Amino acid sequence: MQRFQLLIPLLCCLAALGLACQDTAATTGAAAASKDWWETAQFYQIYPRSFKDSNGDGIGDLNGITSELEYLKDLGVTAAWLSPIFKSPMVDFGYDISDFYDIQPEYGTLDDFRALIKRANELGIKIILDFVPNHSSDENVWFKKSVARERGYEDYYVWHDGRLNSSTGKREPPSNWLQAFRGSAWQWVEERQQYYLHQFAVQQPDLNYRNPAVVEQMKRVLRYWLNEGVAGFRCDAVPVLFEVQPDAQGQYPDEEVSGLTDDVDNRSYLKSELIENLPETIDMAYQWRTVMDDYQRIHGGDTRVLLIETYAPPAYTMQFYGNRSVEGAHLPFNFNLITVPASSGFSAKSVKTAVDNWLLTMPAGRVANWVIGNHDQRRAASRYGVAHTDAMNMLVMLLPGASVTYQGEELGMTDGWISWADTKDPAACNSNSETYEQFTRDPSRTPFHWSSGANAGFSTASQTWLPLAENYKTLNVEVESAAAHSHLQIYKSLVALRRSSKTLQWGATKYAVLNEQVFVVKRSLAGSPSFVYVANLGESAAVTVNLSEFDKSLPSLLTLRIRSIDSSKAENSLYESNGLSLAAGEALVLSSN
Numbered sequence: 001m002q003r004f005q006l007l008i009p010l011l012c013c014l015a016a017l018g019l020a021c022q023d024t025a026a027t028t029g030a031a032a033a034s035k036d037w038w039e040t041a042q043f044y045q046i047y048p049r050s051f052k053d054s055n056g057d058g059i060g061d062l063n064g065i066t067s068e069l070e071y072l073k074d075l076g077v078t079a080a081w082l083s084p085i086f087k088s089p090m091v092d093f094g095y096d097i098s099d100f101y102d103i104q105p106e107y108g109t110l111d112d113f114r115a116l117i118k119r120a121n122e123l124g125i126k127i128i129l130d131f132v133p134n135h136s137s138d139e140n141v142w143f144k145k146s147v148a149r150e151r152g153y154e155d156y157y158v159w160h161d162g163r164l165n166s167s168t169g170k171r172e173p174p175s176n177w178l179q180a181f182r183g184s185a186w187q188w189v190e191e192r193q194q195y196y197l198h199q200f201a202v203q204q205p206d207l208n209y210r211n212p213a214v215v216e217q218m219k220r221v222l223r224y225w226l227n228e229g230v231a232g233f234r235c236d237a238v239p240v241l242f243e244v245q246p247d248a249q250g251q252y253p254d255e256e257v258s259g260l261t262d263d264v265d266n267r268s269y270l271k272s273e274l275i276e277n278l279p280e281t282i283d284m285a286y287q288w289r290t291v292m293d294d295y296q297r298i299h300g301g302d303t304r305v306l307l308i309e310t311y312a313p314p315a316y317t318m319q320f321y322g323n324r325s326v327e328g329a330h331l332p333f334n335f336n337l338i339t340v341p342a343s344s345g346f347s348a349k350s351v352k353t354a355v356d357n358w359l360l361t362m363p364a365g366r367v368a369n370w371v372i373g374n375h376d377q378r379r380a381a382s383r384y385g386v387a388h389t390d391a392m393n394m395l396v397m398l399l400p401g402a403s404v405t406y407q408g409e410e411l412g413m414t415d416g417w418i419s420w421a422d423t424k425d426p427a428a429c430n431s432n433s434e435t436y437e438q439f440t441r442d443p444s445r446t447p448f449h450w451s452s453g454a455n456a457g458f459s460t461a462s463q464t465w466l467p468l469a470e471n472y473k474t475l476n477v478e479v480e481s482a483a484a485h486s487h488l489q490i491y492k493s494l495v496a497l498r499r500s501s502k503t504l505q506w507g508a509t510k511y512a513v514l515n516e517q518v519f520v521v522k523r524s525l526a527g528s529p530s531f532v533y534v535a536n537l538g539e540s541a542a543v544t545v546n547l548s549e550f551d552k553s554l555p556s557l558l559t560l561r562i563r564s565i566d567s568s569k570a571e572n573s574l575y576e577s578n579g580l581s582l583a584a585g586e587a588l589v590l591s592s593n
């Protein structure tokens with residue numbers, strides 16, 4: 001389906017009362033009717049290893065996911081994206097792929113995957129796969145052939161002789177580049193007598209995107225899984241696809257020192273201007289978009305989507321959307337609600353900055369999206385504070401565009417505690433027993449909480465691959481479904497509201513910080529009720545806000561639709577918009593009628 005470029009956001013800055021508000025123009029019913037499925041989609045990230053174990057080995061698997069698709073249906077999920085399920089030695093838990101065309105045996109078989117797709121189709125849930133283009137596993141046959149300089153595979157990876165140290169006469173890595181999990185980005189291979197590049201773990205050699213055969217091979221991977229019925233891809237670690245080329249003498253330049261120092265072992269950080277965010281990478285994403293569009297043109301069906309993972313400056317990230325002449329990713333993931341509070345602290349002000357960073361820089365006619373967590377970050381509830389769990393889930397659902405939920409966010413799952421002995425993540429294993437907690441990503445990867453029973457209903461094994469978080473007896477699907485008011489009930493109410501509300505899907509957006517600790521968002525659409533999200537993101541103090549100071553057009557009484565877990569207000573009751581009291585952590589969704 002062609003995208004319609006009728007929704008031109010109109011930016012307007014309101015200086016009234018010193019509030020910096022932002023307004024996007026209301027869209028017409030005609031424009032709205034042309035919205036494609038992904039534009040207001042609710043995406044849900046499944047970490048397959050930790051979702052549901054069907055065969056009692058302590059590891060989540062595909063049949064486990066299939067058995068719980070009804071739960072996703074009940075949650076209202078439009079599309080689930082699965083972290084990698086491909087064949088892998090699991091050095092980086094599936095982000096090191098040894099066969100891009102097959103399923104990891106401990107997760108199941110290709111037939112299990114087909115059964116998953118079939119059941120998902122019956123339930124109307126789309127399945128999106130994680131595409132890991134930057135690197136393969138060192139156990140991939142392509143890498144073995146490349147090491148052996150087999151014809152056609154010589155340049156599949158980024159190889160280099162290295163450089164000689166003029167004072168010692170010894171061979172050294174080609175440049176000072178560092179990998180993401182600490183240590184040099186270059187690894188010597190005796191057999192080939194060359195170094196290869198790896199931006200992540202040693203066992204994850206970078207593919208050489210300057211080789212057209214690699215580009216073609218990876219497009220073949222995309223088409224292969226499209227043929228299996230997937231609705232699109234979420235592409236991993238895209239900004240690192242391309243690195244600079246060697247200079248005229250065949251040498252790679254060094255990165256400059258960034259000025260930042262590792263607070264653990266005083267390692268100097270390097271800039272990453274030569275190995276990240278190159279322009280060639282943007283064009284690669286445009287080419288993948290063409291693969292998606294061509295596939296749909298030939299085979300019909302709904303739009304196949306391209307979602308892109310980028311932790312990059314906004315000016316770079318926004319280019320992934322495409323430009324006036326070329327379509328790019330449908331959605332470059334927006335991590336601002338993670339990254340801005342991480343660098344400047346969690347507050348109403350930093351939340352506003354995060355929202356500004358996307359809505360004020362997104363090109364006209366594109367669709368926003370909101371992410372608050374994934375398997376690389378600490379759990380949202382732990383990062384923002386448990387008191388703000390509902391406030392952040394509400395925000396993701398109330399802001400315009402697509403929402404992304406990481407499994408367990410709907411339950412308010414918090415970080416599990418993982419001992420050094422139980423640590424599995426390479427980012428932590430590359431450190432030591434004193435410092436690993438600064439690097440580990442295991443706490444947000446603990447098994448999903450289905451019930452209060454053994455292993456939280458995740459597995460019948462005596463031991464699960466990672467231990468469970470301790471609070472599973474109170475925070476789980478079973479308990480929260482039965483409760484009158486729970487994080488899960490709140491989440492479901494939000495989904496239901498967004499699904500039924502034209503205003504939330506198509507309306508204009510205005511937002512501001514009030515009283516320094518309250519963040520407020522208004523969504524409005526001519527002829528439909530307006531919605532107001534208001535959250536006290538402060539730590540301790542109760543405040544009373546006057547919403548008329550934010551927006552004079554609000555009626556004097558608003559109806560409470562959804563309230564955070566500890567709110568003592570009553571749903572469907574009326575509240576004064578110019579004297580609304582909010583306890584610390586209280587978050588509300590109200591409507592104009």
Ligand SMILES: *[C@@H]1O[C@H](CO)[C@@H](O)[C@H](O)[C@H]1NC(C)=O
Pocket residue numbers: 165166167168172
């Ligand atoms: C050459 O080796 C010496 C001794 O190990 C080291 O101090 C120096 O930094 C090296 N030079 C370069 C350019 O790497």
Ligand SMILES: *[C@@H]1O[C@H](CO)[C@@H](O)[C@H](O)[C@H]1NC(C)=O
Pocket residue numbers: 264265266
């Ligand atoms: C890092 O440097 C600081 C300041 O020079 C010093 O106090 C600290 O002991 C160093 N830490 C390590 C692990 O070397």
Ligand SMILES: *[C@@H]1O[C@H](CO)[C@@H](O)[C@H](O)[C@H]1NC(C)=O
Pocket residue numbers: 282283286323324325326
């Ligand atoms: C859009 O991107 C393409 C591919 O990178 C580039 O060739 C073209 O110049 C760009 N057009 C505009 C208007 O920026």
Ligand SMILES: *[C@@H]1O[C@H](CO)[C@@H](O)[C@H](O)[C@H]1NC(C)=O
Pocket residue numbers: 546547548549578579
């Ligand atoms: C709320 O703000 C409006 C607009 O500034 C003002 O007219 C009204 O008096 C205020 N109400 C209260 C209770 O402060």
Ligand SMILES: CC(=O)N[C@H]1CO[C@H](CO)[C@@H](O)[C@@H]1O
Pocket residue numbers: 092095096132200236237309374375376
């Ligand atoms: C969020 C995410 O998918 N992060 C992945 C980025 O890529 C590296 C290397 O493939 C993985 O280790 C991360 O888990």
Ligand SMILES: [Ca+2]
Pocket residue numbers: 053054055056057058059060061106
């Ligand atoms: Ca299993």
Ligand SMILES: [Ca+2]
Pocket residue numbers: 134199206207240241242243
């Ligand atoms: Ca690369």
